Amino acid sequence: MTPAVLLAILCLRLISSSPAPDPVLDAEWQKWKIKYEKTYSLEEEGQKRAVWEQNMKKIKLHNGENGLGKHGFTMEMNAFGDMTIEEFRKLMIEIPIPTVKKENSVQKRQAVNVPNFINWRKRGYVTPVRRQGRCNVCWAFSVAGAIEGQMFQKTGQLIPLSVQNLVDCSRPQGNLGCYLGNTYLALQYVKENGGLESEATYPYEEKEGSCRYHPDNSTASITDFEFVPKNEDALMNAVATLGPIFVAIDARHESFLFYRNGIYHEPNCSSSVVTHAMLLVGYGFVGEESDGRKYWILKNSMGNKWGNRGYMKIAKDQGNHCGIATYALYPRV
Ligand SMILES: *[C@@H]1O[C@H](CO)[C@@H](O)[C@H](O)[C@H]1NC(C)=O
Ligand SMILES: *[C@@H]1O[C@H](CO)[C@@H](O)[C@H](O)[C@H]1NC(C)=O
Numbered sequence: 507m508t509p510a511v512l513l514a515i516l517c518l519r520l521i522s523s524s525p526a527p528d529p530v531l532d533a534e535w536q537k538w539k540i541k542y543e544k545t546y547s548l549e550e551e552g553q554k555r556a557v558w559e560q561n562m563k564k565i566k567l568h569n570g571e572n573g574l575g576k577h578g579f580t581m582e583m584n585a586f587g588d589m590t591i592e593e594f595r596k597l598m599i600e601i602p603i604p605t606v607k608k609e610n611s612v613q614k615r616q617a618v619n620v621p622n623f624i625n626w627r628k629r630g631y632v633t634p635v636r637r638q639g640r641c642n643v644c645w646a647f648s649v650a651g652a653i654e655g656q657m658f659q660k661t662g663q664l665i666p667l668s669v670q671n672l673v674d675c676s677r678p679q680g681n682l683g684c685y686l687g688n689t690y691l692a693l694q695y696v697k698e699n700g701g702l703e704s705e706a707t708y709p710y711e712e713k714e715g716s717c718r719y720h721p722d723n724s725t726a727s728i729t730d731f732e733f734v735p736k737n738e739d740a741l742m743n744a745v746a747t748l749g750p751i752f753v754a755i756d757a758r759h760e761s762f763l764f765y766r767n768g769i770y771h772e773p774n775c776s777s778s779v780v781t782h783a784m785l786l787v788g789y790g791f792v793g794e795e796s797d798g799r800k801y802w803i804l805k806n807s808m809g810n811k812w813g814n815r816g817y818m819k820i821a822k823d824q825g826n827h828c829g830i831a832t833y834a835l836y837p838r839v
Pocket of ligand 2: 773774
């Protein structure tokens with residue numbers, strides 16, 4: 507083979523490494539890039555477009571099937587459209603679940619007289635949805651959220667708490683900043699430290715820094731924290747009687763990444779491996795309670811453009827779906 511022929515073949519390879527874009531999607535692609543302020547180099551563009559197209563086609567297929575009543579929830583193209591599921595899963599690291607001593611777990615409450623619907627947002631317990639961005643600290647957002655709710659109950663004031671304070675300062679307890687953290691260790695930090703600053707005095711930076719906590723600026727503290735027994739009845743009693751609770755779910759799925767609205771149900775979800783921390787703020791059902799579809803309401807930390815303005819509903823009383831009751835904790839203030 508002459509060098510010229512070889513070069514021609516190589517070039518062909520390079521060009522064909524990303525499949526040709528589907529011209530039908532040109533306008534949507536341009537609109538999406540503007541909406542989410544995406545700019546790519548010339549080399550990147552083809553590869554990103556190919557990933558986006560694959561995601562777009564899966565989302566359209568899901569929603570088409572959903573229209574026929576198959577799934578019970580819709581998906582939508584969002585800011586994560588140029589991410590492959592492999593890239594997303596790198597952020598979804600299994601959260602180690604601590605073994606719990608019995609005395610540290612919420613006393614079994616009587617399963618009577620809990621309401622059919624609870625939504626702590628409507629009662630002023632929940633701060634606006636925030637966005638974790640490039641730093642993988644769902645654990646810190648859900649810890650902040652759980653303490654915010656308990657502080658509101660105690661003081662009547664709803665104050666967004668400092669996630670950055672948790673990220674920077676809970677390393678001695680064993681947390682690893684933007685890479686991986688555990689709610690239980692973050693709560694241990696707040697308990698041992700004796701306080702936590704607010705978002706106003708210690709704002710979120712999307713990266714790890716040195717610990718800059720100062721007790722003069724402390725706005726919240728906890729006396730202890732407790733684990734909720736690993737079943738959905740205990741979780742329902744806890745959220746109904748205590749307020750918003752920290753939970754974690756298996757979120758390693760495209761259906762989660764592109765979730766839009768409705769009651770989430772993912773056949774491939776694990777109920778033992780959990781990867782993403784969220785804040786449980788209530789529950790309810792659609793239709794008749796006896797045969798209706800029950801759901802939990804979760805607050806996420808992926809911004810208010812994700813899901814239903816930053817929130818999701820997920821199937822309740824369907825065998826601990828996605829591990830909703832596998833790792834639940836709440837702080838005492
Ligand atoms: C409290 O927070 C404010 C705002 O970030 C800051 O200017 C001030 O220095 C902090 N106080 C102390 C004692 O660190
Ligand atoms: C479930 O997992 C299998 C195997 O990884 C995969 O082929 C299938 O598409 C997945 N189903 C859904 C709904 O994601």
